[in-house]
Amino acid sequence: EVQKHSVHTLVFRSLKRTHDMFVADNAKPIPLDEESHKVKMAVKLRTEYGSVLHMPTLKENLREKGGPNTGDPYGHKQYSGNQGQELEYLITGTHPYPPGPGVALTADTKVQRMPSESAAQSLAVALPASQARMDANRTAAGVGDIYRHAGISERSQPPGMSVAIAEAGGNKNSSLMAKKAPTMPKPQWHPPWKLYRVISGHLGWVRCIAVEPGNQWFVTGSADRTIKIWDLASGKLKLSLTGHISTVRGVIVSARSPYLFSCGEDKQVKCWDLEYNKVIRHYHGHLSAVYGLDLHPTIDVLVTCSRDSTARIWDVRTKASVHTLSGHTNAVATVKCQAAEPQIITGSHDTTIRLWDLVAGKTRVTLTNHKKSVRAVVLHPRHYTFASGSPDNIKQWKFPDGNFIQNLSGHNAIINTLAVNSDGVLVSGADNGTMHLWDWRTGYNFQRVHAAVQPGSLDSESGIFACVFDQSESRLLTAEADKTIKVYKEDDTATEETHPVSWKPEIIKRKRF
DSSP, X not given: OOOOOOHHHHHHXXXXXXXXXXXXXXXXXXXXXXXXXXXXXXXXXXXXHGGGTTSOEEOTTTTTTTSTTTTOXXXXXXXXXXXTSOOOEEOOOOOOBOSSTTOOOOTTTOBOOOOOHHHHHHHHHHSOOOHHHHHHHTTSOOHHHHHHHSSOOGGGSOTTEEEEEEEETTXXXXXXXXXXXXXXXXXXXXXXXXXXXXXXXXSSOEEEEEEOTTSSEEEEEETTSEEEEEETTTOOEEEEEEOOSSOEEEXXXXXXXXXEEEEETTSOEEEEETTTTEEEEEOOOOSSOEEEEEEOSSSSEEEEEETTSEEEEEETTTOOEEEEEEOOSSOEEEEEEOSSSSOEEEEETTSOEEEEETTTTEEEEEEOOOSSOOOEEEEOSSSSEEEEEETTEEEEEETTTTEEEEEEOOOOSOEXXXXXXXXXXXXXXXXXXXXXXXXXXXXXXXXXXXXXXXXXXXXXXXXXXXXXXXXTSSEEEEEETTSEEEEEEEOTTOOTTTSOOOOOOOBOXXXXX
């Protein structure tokens, strides 16, 4: 009668039988097929080294192979890096060539240039040592090996110095060479910015702000459900627009037509005709609050982003939804457009940034480096780069593939907004009312601002929701939680002597993520 075993026992026995069967061949290399190896090496040689095959030819163990003239049809001289030791290299000179155009290349007419003895010697010394020579030299530990493998701490060397081993022609020369640590380049000097005007008039948090292309006025949207238009030069109120039934979260003025676009937490996207100051179009489709919008610079397309985890592309004239950009898994907080690819960039509370293909309506690249919500994205006006703001870091990226450039660390708060001008001043505004100004190129934080709240407001009502430079880039406007708009300008009296850059060329310690 067959004895019954458990599945575990049967599997174990099967494994053991297999092991016993193959244990003799375990870890043995597969026998090399000489013919295949020759073909492979010939192909590799021609493909990878075809362009340098005419250069000095390495001859290993030349003496064993039958003297200096073996395989040398022209009887060239051979030179060694170290006289008295085996000859390693063959200096071939040029290929034979005719003395002039149209002359046939024959044994009588051929010209061949040979290197002088001194040139050949210097070339032989400069060439790297052969593998055989290097193997022979490795019997004794070199200085580099001692430093690399022994328990000597690198701190025992003078700071900034490293032992370099120069290997040339089989000789080892140990020389102390100063090794410069990578340092942050010196940032460009920017004058500090100072507060020069506070504009009040809204009855709720000022959530969004935009400057019109002509630089005559600017527009704000607020939690009091109104949109207000202000004179930029005087700061006086020009007009109030009502129509939204909840907080206005985004405003933008078209450069191509006399239209103002707004969106809000009431799920509505409106187009206002500024000649009649009336709503002329609604864009229906979002299923939840609309958090931001942007206009395409060259075509009549509007892009909005929403708490429903999508961004939508609208035809401005027909009100049709061209694409619904789905892929984010949480609210989309910010959207930006540009004429170059990728034409749409979104930042989301799911911690990712997506670069979109406008034509296909699909994601080109997803950037997952941030660890927390991405509430702000800004495109540099001149460089093909952009920055994203999150509580963990501000990160800079390269278009078109979103290659990481650097982190701007230090603004430890919820970053609601970013703005950048052509001079390379990057501004980050945070939920706690702090504003940091950075040098775009180096990531140096040259100024920190925390303006006092409007009298009568609580200190907790300190928060920056949006900021923007005017068209001349000489004014910076911020939309704040104390119901005011604050206007900053550069300090004209400041110089590099009165406000020096307190920059130290410290060693860069940047994290990849």
